[in-house]
Amino acid sequence: MPLNNNVRKVTSENYPTDSGREGELIFRLVYQQAECKKPFSRLWLSSMEENAIREGFAHLKPSTEYDALYNAALCRERADWMVGINASRLFSCLYGQPLAVGRVMTPVLAMTVVREAAIAAFTPEKFYTVDLELTSGCTASSRRIPEKSVAENLLKACRKEMVATIQRITRKEKSENPPPLYDLTTLQRDANRLLGYSAQQTLDYVQSLYEKKLTTYPRTDSCYITDDDEEMLEELTEELEGFLDITSADVDEAVPRTRRTVNREKVTDHHAILPTRSMLQADLDALPKGEQNVLKLIIARTLMAVSKPFRYLETLLTTECAGEEFTAKGKEILEEGWKAVERKVLADILNRKQELTALPNVAENECGILNAELKEGQTSPPKHFTEDTLLHAMETTSADSMPEGVERQGIGTPATRAATIEKLVQKGFLERKGTKKNKVLLPTDKGKALITVMPEEIQSPEMTADWETKLLRIERSEMEPGEFMTEINTMITELVKNTEMKKGANALMKNKIIGVCPNCGANVVEREKGWFCENRECRFVLWKDNAFFKRLGKRLDAHVADKLLRDGRVRLKDCKSAKGKTYNATVLLSCEADGRSKFSLEFEGGC
Template identity: 35%
Template sequence: MRLFIAEKPSMAAELAKCLPGTASRKDGYIVTDGGVVTWGYGHVLRQAEPGEYDSRYEKWRAEDLPIIPADWKLLVADSCRKQFAVIKHLIEQANEIVHAGDPDREGQLLIDEVLDYLHNEKPVQRILLNALDEKSIKKAIADLRDNRDFFSLKQSALARSRADWLIGMNLSRAYTLAAQRAGHRTTLPVGRVKTPTLALVVRRERELEAFKPADYFTVKADFQHVNGVFTAYWKPRDNQAGMDSEGRLADAAVAKRLINAVETAAEASEVILCETSEKKEPQKLPVSLSSLQVMAGKKFGYDPQTVLDTAQKLYEKKLTTYPRSDCEFLPESQHADAAAILGNLRETGKCDLAQWSDGAEPTIVSRAWNDKKITAHHAIIPTTVKCNLMTMNESERNLYILIAQAYIAQFYPVHVYDQTKVEVSHAGETFTASGRIITEIGWKAVYGADTDDKKEEDGATLPAMTKGDAVTLLRASADKKSTKPPQRFTAATLLAAMKEIHKYVKNPELKKRLKDVAGIGTEATRATIIRELIERGFLIEQTKKKYLCPTDSAYLLIDALPDEMTYPDSTALWENILHEMAQGSESLEDFLTGQAEFAADLCGKAIGLTMPLQGEHHCPQCGQGVLQQRSGRNGKFWGCSRYPECRASYDDQGDAPKKPDYPCPRCRQGELRLKNGKNGNFWGCTKFPACRATYNDKEGKPALPER
């Protein structure tokens, strides 16, 4: 018996339809002439909690950290026990197994871990389902691969899962305990990707708080050439006075002198440089999940999770390919489907898709068709299944059009234009101008103004001129402008920052290395991470544009953690290692050893951490904790938040700690209490033996020295 194990029921149902014979549904599986199909519900197995390794870890204690499992333990998820029993029974009956998890790192692991858990030794093949339409599934069935080819991908997923456990379980406990010692009644979840993502928003908010607008001047001049008038912008010298650190002219007096010198100069002006070169701009690539999320966020205001959920629905309706893809390229073999897909899009009615498809040439092969850029999945594109836009809801329709638009653009020519650069010498100063003449609109006919991101001085139309031509100054001006504060993140722009994390890395060498790495997190997890930060109260969305703002808890967490955890340098480097591990060039064991050492180091830093105290009543004994109301055998009392390190306790008096009648004048941390000694009653400090202050008893009071 051949057994197919799909990741979820919907995928299993579509797979069964494409196998020979009539499909017969049973409890937890489907029987066909071509094999039996069963399914999981995502991760059937879960990572064991610390308390499931050892019951002493059920209570959070700093002295137990770090917790490093010697042998990693998986447990069957409670919600999946019945289905797991079905899978186990079917594996025992099968003589051949087909791994049908999603074609990505996580999809590879969640079926492999079940097979490993059950000590399967039967042959396993791998099917890569990048689309759920009949043609794609049947093609995938005919092209099964040996599952051993994907061992490195599984190792990468396993490394990610275990690293998240090591960082999350240990550092969340360490820094939560540190916060609680300072009186904060909160839990501080620390995550390998989650924390540096939150830190991006915290730092952006602090940039805004500290921002002070600064004035600067843009100097430009209009010149008359025999063939027409054009505007050129002043180019400062290398040693120009009055410039700020960003290379802008910030000194008003210098700007005024410059304009005066330019306008009063008697000498003639001359074109000292005139270069024209042909530029070609290749087709914008098809979309990955991240690029789709960013585009939809900017154009429609959709949050990343909505985009993922909607793309998943389009995939399950067989209208688009696998949505959790980090790839923007396409396999060369799929170019043969272009005519059919474009033909379907022409029939979508009186809409942009039909118009764009009419102008497409299916024989064009853009840079997107590149087998060397393909791993387990490819860019998100329309399938060969015809769509009816009228049956879609608004978000489905908008996303389908974005996906199809990017696909159609591959069948338009490259965008071609002539770029001209001009320099003019006048009054000893240099002015520059540039302009372009489009000679072939190409794929930009599909996008129009959406791709028009040229600078102000880059879009001018220049008269025909050559080097050495004379020009005449008509006027000069200095436009006063002010620097603008950085914009707050939205969910979409924060996701883009996670993908382009090299821009936020401090180390310049690491920044270069990480430029080509796909950021932190994965296509499937970035949206979830942002949503969790909002749901757990670390970020809130404000205004109609849903700008993300950090809460007090976010500041507390980020300020408590060392740079190693809040800056993305380490996380981005880890992601790079995981990527290389998927290619087979990194070791799982070495990576996890490094993660364990990192967790141990940061747990050690948490022990000596000083955090701002939260609470009205600071502990008079240790001075480092706060008194918190508790319940004991004899009713309410007040104890120090640093217990058991500090065992200070005070009676309750009107929902407040009763202040000591006689604070110790020597140590100023303890209090004097009546004791009985060999020679009768005396008063001693509660901090004994650290403080050995003693005083005679005088009518029930300590005989304190007069001040």
């Protein structure tokens, strides 16, 4: 092999694979496959800037420092493989169809199914409030009243009195500290909430920015920097303020306060995501729009994290009328602090005005009532998961049940959570619904059916989160790899030995019928990779990854498959020729002699 030949020529090796658990695993597996015995050192990088690379080569690390990291990666790989291959085959055999089961994937799916069940079971309850418009210039509201008749009686009494007594005026100065620097999950959540990007899109954008030397290493789970990086951050924030024209005239609150971003104990492999100095000289207008937006979020968060707190005065007004208490709240900005940076840098992304209502100055005495009004409301169900909220749930699952001080309390890692969500969507267990900025993640019927037949140990988020914590302990040499793998082996053995098919589950596990086979007349059902004839003797299939449609610049999706099976044809607009020109055509479906699908094109005026 050429690899072996190259290995023989060197006396030692330096490996620069991705600076993380999986990057460590990739090199070690290649090293073993090449049967190499040469000494090797680790090049550990948090930035692709030239000075960072030179610094890395000047301080190469002994490979032994990363043996525990490799052990954790190897345990993760083996655990995923063992759970996946055994559980997938077990449930596929039990229910007579391909079912994908994963150590991380299945608990995440279970979380969405449980959420949808809670929404479906929720019964809204009506409540009523009485609002008083006071002559002092504010509106005070009663408590929530479950019975309409009680609320109506209160309304009548207030309208009769038309005077409220101001009992208390409480003013309290409050503040909101700046948000921390970004780790990957927090960046993905903000990009989804503010821009509508999926977790995978954000990871792709920030990975590209890293490779272009515009940001530091993206797959980090830390929101902090170390003491060694503090001076660098101070200089960077000063340069960023000049770069963005944030001056004392614009934002006098934007004063660097880097100490709160420093916490060596909370920095593991990599510090928080930061822009680089190379970014200051780059042509940012040449970047794709998605990368521009993600970079803007990172720049804004860096400046916000070192700015002053947002300070405001909160006023609580308590009044009494007809024997009932009414309250009004107001806020008045004292110092905008980090919110001034957010407003200036992210104005086009946030697209909203800050709306704070200050209460007028009033004294503790009687106040006239201009109007009294009855309002009806109802309790709200839990909300569907978005990628933002699902990422948060994955990150914090079982935090309440874990011992205090345990750092990794969630499912997956920052580097794998996006891929987990994408895999669930690709396999048809989850689907995205809604507008670009308001997409929700919903379990499909197939996803709900899978969780229905899964035993608790496979779908439990708590167990998976516990495994993640143990992998972190292996990474820190606090747990032996063999102990972890024994636990996985025991769980798999018990699962295979004790799991039986659930009665009535076959009805849940049936594939969706989308049409009739044009070759033999049997049902055509949707599966992971395409639409298949249920007749095992028939070779008819419509592949989702379809070469014919790819040549036209199109996708064979469920709508197109339905039209082809129903009508034998589908009209397509803006197909692309080999020369890049666009045209309209009709795709015709027929069958080969052996039953396989065959496509042809028909144009206006004939074939």
